[in-house]
Amino acid sequence: MRTFSKAIIVLTILSLFTVSCKKEDTEPTPTPTPIPTPVVGPIKLGCSYNDGLTLTNHNKIGNGVDYIIDCDCEITGGKLAIDTNVIVQFSTNGSLTIKNNGYVEAKGSPSKSIIFEGQVNAPASWRGIWIESNDPRNSMDYCVVRNAGNTAYTAYIGTSSYQAKANIWVSGNFKLTNSIVTGSGGEGLHFYDDATLLTFSNNIVSNNAKTAIIMYAGDLANLGVATSTFVGNTQNYIGIYSTSSNNEVAEAVIFNKANVPYLLLNSIFFQNNLTINPGVSIKSKAAETLGLAGTGFIKAIGTSADPINISGETNIAGFWNGLFVATTNPLNEINYLNISDGGNSIAYYQLSNDSKGNIAIGWYSNPGFLKVGSNTNSTNSSGCVLARHSNSNITNNSTLLLTTTCIY
DSSP states (O other): OHHHHHHHHHHHHHHHHHHHHHHHHTOOOOOOOOOOOOOOSOEEOOSEESSOEEEOOOOOSTTOOOEEEOSEEEEEEEEEEEOTTOEEEEOTTOEEEEEEEEEEEEEOBTTBOEEEEESSOSTTOSOEEEEOOOOTTOEEESEEEESOOOSOEEEEETTEEEEEOEEEEESSEEEEESOEEEOOSSEEEEEOTTOEEEEEESOEEESOSSEEEEEEGGGGGGBOGGGOEEESOTEEEEEEEOOSTTOEEOSOEEEOOOSSOEEESSOEEEOSOEEEOTTOEEEEOTTOEEEEOTTOOEEEEOOSSSOEEEEESSOOTTSSOEEEEOOOOTTOEEESEEEESOOSOOGGGTOOGGGOBSEEEOBTTBOOEEEEOTTEEEESOSSBSEEEOTTOEEEEOOHHHHTOEEEO
16 A cells, blocks of 8 residues: 555656646747837928927937938927937028927037038028917027028018028027027027027137128127127128117117127117127118117226227218217216217208217107216318207217317
């Protein structure tokens, strides 16, 4: 009986072992997850994205171009995120527009800039970049935008329309830092009057076919000219304009010293405080006026080492209208200022001919006041060096102006 029991136990164990081995032998081999085929060469982008998009530096071969755009690629919603070292090339008809609920965050680095360029390596070879959305996150840092501006679009100076070209167009909120904007067929950057420039610093705007920048004068506050360079542009200016039918600018405005002059593209009558800092140079297009009205003040006080210079774009007597002050604010003061080439007319206020001059103070319904410092020079005027309406006052400490004031 014991021998029989042991045999049964042994057979049972062997049977279980055999079944166990067979189960292991028949276990299916798992199918390996396929490795994605890497993208080789640039990716062609579509023409509309409403849910955001991320552009990565994926192409390591050849010229390293990561993306091609051959239409007006619109980002209408979500974030367009662009990584460091990404290169985006545009065909002749290519452009990029950020609008509605979209925004762009293009964050390069000092050694790995993000590049936007044409497929043809030549100035004015694609259309440009439009920032139309009002999202405050719109930003480009350590980017290069080059060789756009091959197509003209309608822009405005005051109430007059004209056809303009640019590398970057802005009618929304925008930050531009540590970047290069170059080779446009027109302006480097064009800011419409409804644009809000949140930050502009450490940029280079160079070698554009027309003006470096055109912008509404009321948006000058955040233009970081002290840290930026404007060089090699055919018209190497920062062009400024007003927009209303009265050519008024409501915002308080500060002109900071730049390495190029500001250029009045049309007459501007500042209604709020106007500060012109030492070293600033302002030039004017023909027959335009730099004016102050409303209740604000003008403080244009340079230094002996850094005087302020205001003149015509061309150094011809009577080329532009001059500086016009029609506010009695007691803080109005100019000193260490050189002004020239004025006396064309002040047509907007229809002053009499004998009031023409580099500087005019007041008119029949708006008296003015101005303190003229001893280091103020007025030269090359086609009329008076300083003209004052009979209802207006000056405190004149300038020996050059003291005996030559006209009263009208």
